[in-house]
Amino acid sequence: MTPRIPMRIDKIEKPDDQPLVEIRNLRTHFFTDDGVVKAVEGVDLDVYPNRTLCILGESGCGKSIMARSILRIVDNPGRIVDGAITYRASDGRTVDLAKARPGSRALRDIRGQDIAMIFQEPMSSLGPITKIGKQITETLLLHRKITKAEAKETAVEMLNKVGIPKPAERFEAYPFELSGGMRQRAMIAMALSCEPRLLIADEPTTALDVTTQAQILDLIAELKDELAMGVMLITHDLGVVAEVAEDVAVMYMGRVVEKGDVYSIFENPQHPYTQALLESVPRIGSQRRRRLPAIRGMVPHPLARPSGCPFRTRCDHAMAGVCDVNVPELIDVDGAQVACFLHQSERAHG
Numbered sequence: 001m002t003p004r005i006p007m008r009i010d011k012i013e014k015p016d017d018q019p020l021v022e023i024r025n026l027r028t029h030f031f032t033d034d035g036v037v038k039a040v041e042g043v044d045l046d047v048y049p050n051r052t053l054c055i056l057g058e059s060g061c062g063k064s065i066m067a068r069s070i071l072r073i074v075d076n077p078g079r080i081v082d083g084a085i086t087y088r089a090s091d092g093r094t095v096d097l098a099k100a101r102p103g104s105r106a107l108r109d110i111r112g113q114d115i116a117m118i119f120q121e122p123m124s125s126l127g128p129i130t131k132i133g134k135q136i137t138e139t140l141l142l143h144r145k146i147t148k149a150e151a152k153e154t155a156v157e158m159l160n161k162v163g164i165p166k167p168a169e170r171f172e173a174y175p176f177e178l179s180g181g182m183r184q185r186a187m188i189a190m191a192l193s194c195e196p197r198l199l200i201a202d203e204p205t206t207a208l209d210v211t212t213q214a215q216i217l218d219l220i221a222e223l224k225d226e227l228a229m230g231v232m233l234i235t236h237d238l239g240v241v242a243e244v245a246e247d248v249a250v251m252y253m254g255r256v257v258e259k260g261d262v263y264s265i266f267e268n269p270q271h272p273y274t275q276a277l278l279e280s281v282p283r284i285g286s287q288r289r290r291r292l293p294a295i296r297g298m299v300p301h302p303l304a305r306p307s308g309c310p311f312r313t314r315c316d317h318a319m320a321g322v323c324d325v326n327v328p329e330l331i332d333v334d335g336a337q338v339a340c341f342l343h344q345s346e347r348a349h350g
């Protein structure tokens with residue numbers, strides 16, 4: 001397959017550190033009156049320091065719920081029912097976030113300091129009745145040994161870095177006094193000011209104009225290099241993925257169907273779903289920013305998961321008696337990992 005998206009590099013080195021977070025067989029379900037929604041159904045992922053992992057997949061495939069599971073902020077009636085989320089702290093100690101008690105000290109210490117999350121909707125992390133500046137300095141003072149004056153200086157500097165004009169004035173503003181775009185930037189400033197080891201960004205720039213989007217992505221990349229920060233970025237924008245990702249994971253109905261470095265995923269997508277996702281992306285030279293194209297058929301209703309491979313109902317290669325019977329696990333194929341029986345049978349037959 002020819003490259004369809006201009007890549008900034010043509011080779012991705014393997015990570016040389018241990019992962020910051022190792023997710024294994026994560027399952028997060030919603031127990032609704034109508035039945036159990038298996039939003040996340042057996043996810044394995046690793047996020048490494050100084051690398052960006054981009055998560056791709058159509059709406060409803062479980063990206064946000066997977067990300068929220070890491071920080072244990074899944075709303076009722078959602079619950080982690082299985083799996084491990086191993087976080088490796090800077091002193092090398094590990095903690096299984098999946099088993100941490102909600103509201104526990106361990107979890108509170110990690111949230112906001114070690115791991116920060118930014119959302120598409122800024123008001124999900126900004127309090128409505130506290131001035132922007134105070135919200136940032138409070139987080140800083142909670143997690144760092146600095147004076148109030150230093151905290152203010154850092155906060156204003158960060159507001160400036162995310163492109164907020166007159167940051168010293170905006171420091172004194174309430175969230176409702178800012179435009180949506182400015183609120184979004186303030187929320188991002190708050191998340192980044194703590195210099196987290198891991199940043200989880202769930203479509204952080206979708207609501208922003210292209211220039212601001214680029215500015216924020218640059219800032220994240222800068223901090224990633226400076227702090228060796230690991231980044232998990234959820235985005236529908238393949239142009240962004242090509243620009244910032246080292247690693248890519250493609251999700252479908254709560255499962256990772258393919259993962260690998262960005263180069264192998266874009267150059268040689270192996271899962272029929274990944275291929276379909278990348279199919280109608282324009283070639284080099286055409287419009288840079290593109291959202292994911294539509295794929296034949298519809299994502300099944302979450303309460304009507306197909307048996308076997310969840311993608312088989314939309315897959316041109318589905319094999320009766322195989323794909324509808326068992327759920328394919330991820331296996332190594334050409335340097336990436338793919339969960340598809342096409343590749344498993346290939347391998348089995350030599």
Ligand SMILES: Nc1ncnc2c1ncn2[C@@H]1O[C@H](COP(=O)(O)OP(=O)(O)OP(=O)(O)O)[C@@H](O)[C@H]1O
Nearest residue numbers: 030037039058059060061062063064065066076302
């Ligand atoms: N509170 C809830 N109650 C029941 N089901 C839920 C709830 N929140 C999410 N879900 C379901 O969990 C599944 C995964 O949702 P999720 O928000 O993670 O998707 P997503 O990949 O982030 O989609 P998008 O790209 O639209 O943000 C969906 O089927 C969704 O309907």
Ligand SMILES: [Mg+2]
Nearest residue numbers: 063064065202
């Ligand atoms: Mg989402």
